[in-house]
Amino acid sequence: MLASPYHFADQGDVPNNPELPLILYREALAEAPDRATAFERLFVSHGWGGTWRNGIYPFHHYHSTAHEVLGIAAGSATVQLGGDKGERIELKAGDAVLIPAGVGHKQLSSSPDLLVIGAYPVGQKWDLIRADDVVDGAAVRARIAAVPMPESDPILGSTGPLASLWAA
Template sequence: MSAPLLYSNVTPMRGEAAAQWFITTFAVNGWSGAWRGPIDEAPHYHLNSHKVLGIFEGEADLQFGGPGGQVLRVRAGDVVVIAAGLAHAMIAASDPFEAIGATPGGLRPDLHYGGGAPAPAPLRPRADPVLGPGRGFVA
């Protein structure tokens, strides 16, 4: 996957209700180890794991693929699935802006700075973090 997978307006909830919905939905589908907060402004990537972000407050412009890469505007209610090795960074955001992040199996993602790199084939998730088994990211 050389581009992120964006699910727009997955939930009409906002704030803490949306945060809890993302945590629960991701966990039911095997994406756990949830953390919350903003997104690093420096381009970075993870080689050992995919990552999902559920936006529960505000909006932001996220860049994928390193400097000069694709920019997506994400808003509260959106979900972004990022494949291992795909660089990502927050280049602008509202105040406040917060997201819930998780990984398949709750794996602690390693951290590398730069424009991204081909990842060794990480363990294939058993389910898409939003749609569940056999659909979306894992289909």
């Protein structure tokens, strides 16, 4: 498995995260008879909960009150990460993305069978802010800065890259 960090600058309407990089995990989860359930179990085993099954919204959005992990259980998608000036990334079944609070994400296209499993650190409640929402930028950035660090990496637990890449 390859884990790669991505840093994104503040874009005004999408604040991104000034301290924490997004982490892309290629081939985070090998082929499994039920990869969706396998992702859910993996996330929960590492202290991430509130799991859901769906896709990725087709508009730029971010969460100011929680970090989020997305596991691609089936299909593929092209996503825009970090806002309009961010990175276009191809995701395929087995990949995962750890998105720090404040980092924008948007689905640009997907295969018809796309299935995404999402989760948040236990105790964190997510909000949803669209890039075109009118918000108090200072308050949003203060909430992002106050989101606590997860206790462990959602993919690899205590041995994952979160510990080194998100070190305080």
